Amino acid sequence: MRMTARPENVHQTRLLRLLRDEGARSRAELGDVVHLSRSKLAVELDRLVELGLVEPAGLAASRGGRRSNIVRLSRHLRLIGIDIGATSIDVAVTDGGLEILGHVSMPCNVREGPDVVLDHALDLVGKLRGQGLIDEIHGAGIGVPGPVSFREGVPVVPPIMPGWDRFPVREVISQKLGCPVLVDNDVNLMALGEVHAGLARSAEDFLLVKIGTGVGCGIVVDGRIYRGMSGSAGDIGHIRVDDNGPTCVCGNTGCLEAYFSGAALARDALAAARSGRSAFFAQRLEQAGALTALDVADAVAAGDPVGVRMVREGGRRVGQVLAGLISFFNPGLVVIGGGVAGLGHVLLAEIRSVVYRRSPPLATGNLPIVLSELGDTAGVLGATRLISDHIFSAT
Amino acid sequence: MRMTARPENVHQTRLLRLLRDEGARSRAELGDVVHLSRSKLAVELDRLVELGLVEPAGLAASRGGRRSNIVRLSRHLRLIGIDIGATSIDVAVTDGGLEILGHVSMPCNVREGPDVVLDHALDLVGKLRGQGLIDEIHGAGIGVPGPVSFREGVPVVPPIMPGWDRFPVREVISQKLGCPVLVDNDVNLMALGEVHAGLARSAEDFLLVKIGTGVGCGIVVDGRIYRGMSGSAGDIGHIRVDDNGPTCVCGNTGCLEAYFSGAALARDALAAARSGRSAFFAQRLEQAGALTALDVADAVAAGDPVGVRMVREGGRRVGQVLAGLISFFNPGLVVIGGGVAGLGHVLLAEIRSVVYRRSPPLATGNLPIVLSELGDTAGVLGATRLISDHIFSAT
Numbered sequence: 154m155r156m157t158a159r160p161e162n163v164h165q166t167r168l169l170r171l172l173r174d175e176g177a178r179s180r181a182e183l184g185d186v187v188h189l190s191r192s193k194l195a196v197e198l199d200r201l202v203e204l205g206l207v208e209p210a211g212l213a214a215s216r217g218g219r220r221s222n223i224v225r226l227s228r229h230l231r232l233i234g235i236d237i238g239a240t241s242i243d244v245a246v247t248d249g250g251l252e253i254l255g256h257v258s259m260p261c262n263v264r265e266g267p268d269v270v271l272d273h274a275l276d277l278v279g280k281l282r283g284q285g286l287i288d289e290i291h292g293a294g295i296g297v298p299g300p301v302s303f304r305e306g307v308p309v310v311p312p313i314m315p316g317w318d319r320f321p322v323r324e325v326i327s328q329k330l331g332c333p334v335l336v337d338n339d340v341n342l343m344a345l346g347e348v349h350a351g352l353a354r355s356a357e358d359f360l361l362v363k364i365g366t367g368v369g370c371g372i373v374v375d376g377r378i379y380r381g382m383s384g385s386a387g388d389i390g391h392i393r394v395d396d397n398g399p400t401c402v403c404g405n406t407g408c409l410e411a412y413f414s415g416a417a418l419a420r421d422a423l424a425a426a427r428s429g430r431s432a433f434f435a436q437r438l439e440q441a442g443a444l445t446a447l448d449v450a451d452a453v454a455a456g457d458p459v460g461v462r463m464v465r466e467g468g469r470r471v472g473q474v475l476a477g478l479i480s481f482f483n484p485g486l487v488v489i490g491g492g493v494a495g496l497g498h499v500l501l502a503e504i505r506s507v508v509y510r511r512s513p514p515l516a517t518g519n520l521p522i523v524l525s526e527l528g529d530t531a532g533v534l535g536a537t538r539l540i541s542d543h544i545f546s547a548t
Numbered sequence: 549m550r551m552t553a554r555p556e557n558v559h560q561t562r563l564l565r566l567l568r569d570e571g572a573r574s575r576a577e578l579g580d581v582v583h584l585s586r587s588k589l590a591v592e593l594d595r596l597v598e599l600g601l602v603e604p605a606g607l608a609a610s611r612g613g614r615r616s617n618i619v620r621l622s623r624h625l626r627l628i629g630i631d632i633g634a635t636s637i638d639v640a641v642t643d644g645g646l647e648i649l650g651h652v653s654m655p656c657n658v659r660e661g662p663d664v665v666l667d668h669a670l671d672l673v674g675k676l677r678g679q680g681l682i683d684e685i686h687g688a689g690i691g692v693p694g695p696v697s698f699r700e701g702v703p704v705v706p707p708i709m710p711g712w713d714r715f716p717v718r719e720v721i722s723q724k725l726g727c728p729v730l731v732d733n734d735v736n737l738m739a740l741g742e743v744h745a746g747l748a749r750s751a752e753d754f755l756l757v758k759i760g761t762g763v764g765c766g767i768v769v770d771g772r773i774y775r776g777m778s779g780s781a782g783d784i785g786h787i788r789v790d791d792n793g794p795t796c797v798c799g800n801t802g803c804l805e806a807y808f809s810g811a812a813l814a815r816d817a818l819a820a821a822r823s824g825r826s827a828f829f830a831q832r833l834e835q836a837g838a839l840t841a842l843d844v845a846d847a848v849a850a851g852d853p854v855g856v857r858m859v860r861e862g863g864r865r866v867g868q869v870l871a872g873l874i875s876f877f878n879p880g881l882v883v884i885g886g887g888v889a890g891l892g893h894v895l896l897a898e899i900r901s902v903v904y905r906r907s908p909p910l911a912t913g914n915l916p917i918v919l920s921e922l923g924d925t926a927g928v929l930g931a932t933r934l935i936s937d938h939i940f941s942a943t
Contacts, residue, residue, distance in 0.1 A: 300910055309910060310909070310910050357777075358774075358776060358777055370876065372876075372877075374769055374774065379753075379769065380878075381753060381877060381878025381879065381911070382753055382878050382879060382880040382911075382914070382915070383878060383910050383911065383913065383914070384878070384910075385875075385878045385908055385910045385911045386876065386877055386878035387876065387878075388875050388876070388878070388908050388910075388911065389872075389875055389876050391875060391906075391908060392871070392872040392875050392876070393868060393871065393872065393906055403908075405905075405906060473788060474872070476787070476788065477784075477787040477788065477869070477872060477873075478872075478873075478876055480780075480783050480784055480786060480787050481765065481767075481781065481782065481783070481784050481787070481873055481876070481877075482767075482776060482781055482876075483775075483776025483777050483778060483779070483780045483781035483782075483783070484776065484777060485777040510800075511786075511788055511800060513780055513783050513786060513798075514705070515695055515704060515705050515778050515779075515780045515783075516776070516777075516778065516780045516783065518778065519777070519778070520777070
């Protein structure tokens, strides 16, 4: 495996991240920002060009003297983001600036185990390669729907991923793709996606709440992912909402996920269809033979009162849990994402209403609670951001 | 005001903190740890001696060659820790190594306002001075029972501190004592005390739960206090435990503090005494005319079943909230402190039981939940640690 070139010192790291986040810059402009002497800056940039990480890109407009040379990240840099969800895989390829060049996905049940699922993921990378979007791959980030030992690059006792416990995901994919690889929890990567390109760009401490098949939370402290002692930080799906609630897959009663998640919504929609309480769901069930959270979104859009009520009650439960977490963590921003975020403003209004009533005024005074604007790309984008932070670090 | 000398670079900072945390060391031993050349180390240490921060302390035993000189923090360094609670003030003086040389306290209601309360605090400093323990003061840390803007050194909308909102605590005390001063939330300072001398010395991410008149939480990330967006992080007393619970001072129903805190215990003990459910509390009430949380601790010690039940039910509520926070934060350690922690093992057993049942096994597998061993000194010690980190930093 050919090793991807890495920067050799903090100045080179700083220059690479500037070019990634701000785009092409003239040498003069870079000098203004990094506070290096002109000759020292030239040495570092020349070295980055030699390493194949940076390339010249013509002359800048004059600032009164000699025209300065523009540099940019090498156009040949390619990063892969792989987002393995409970029921789907997304794969994207970006350039060094994390612009998405191609994005493909397929349905896939994570319960099929690592061999099958990772083969599918590699097939999707092959598909992007077939589109002529990839030559050499410089790094890949992978998200999985469960707790991860970030240091070791393996899932750890992931509840909905049978067969994945301590499977060497990082090592296997690194060998197959011939590049550095990092593995993280999928919700953490969505949070990183928001840090890079979403509403959290300027937030230091924020929470990304993902409501999909399950419910999870990405925690960002000082612009970096907080993973906790054993990599399970943000695992909020089984926080108790009520002692006398429905039984959860985890065996406890009254967990948040048992009240509100993609799975819980599908269950409640089915019950409403069968009991005759909702003509909308009954008709859908007859047509499709099954119901999912997407049908609930359609019910809300169609104004079905049973669907609207389900979302409002779910939003209230999410809001209760979130109110406690906001009291505790005092974040600067909360972003709601994931499939169920498609339920949109009905959900958001209910969450906000509970949080603003139940959290301390000091914690909510300047607290925006918003829906993610990144949609399906948050996870894959976060994955490329993760690996890019790694390969753009001095070794 | 004479300015306290401060270190001038990161090497000096590192040396001061080593001497603070590890005690006197020979120059040779320090050289082994800080990776400076012998001559560079000598320059930095000589400068610290010149600044009056470090002093020679004789010769070390020979390690085979010339005997090395021992250095230690100047014996003249004096730091003050002031811990203002809801109903008491504690003041301690330490040397540079944060050894407590003297500790005095008095009952004082924080509602009397900043002028009265800070005068009392300064009187206590005077008392220590009168004991010959203080000559020059090099820095002071102050904890108050409410949210603080750490950057500005002022309380911010503190609920139980009328008259304190944005009162310039740091500035006033800094002028009176003639030294650098930092102000923080009292629970944050207890957590810092645990980091310095308690069970959290080797924990990177941990929670200090204080159960006193109210309930609060100190959050430590990577060995540093996490304060959140507006300084209210850890404000867990008003997290909802149940929709149909007792009304809280904050106006909501079912807050943790309304179920379990010094104030709630006193309320419940009074009710038990008046209703005749507990002969123990009835007798106490007759003797003393009032009941406090201390009477509940006595009831538990005496085996009064009503008292034991109050503590177990309270512990269950604290455990419920804590289980959620542990799911979210995945700490490496939880320390329970504050006055009500005197209820001891009955309380701890109940908290543990709920947490270990309700939090994800991955988060609790290696999670110790323990009672603080620092008692009343955690807050004042944390206050001196806070200011010592500050004055032992390069300017």
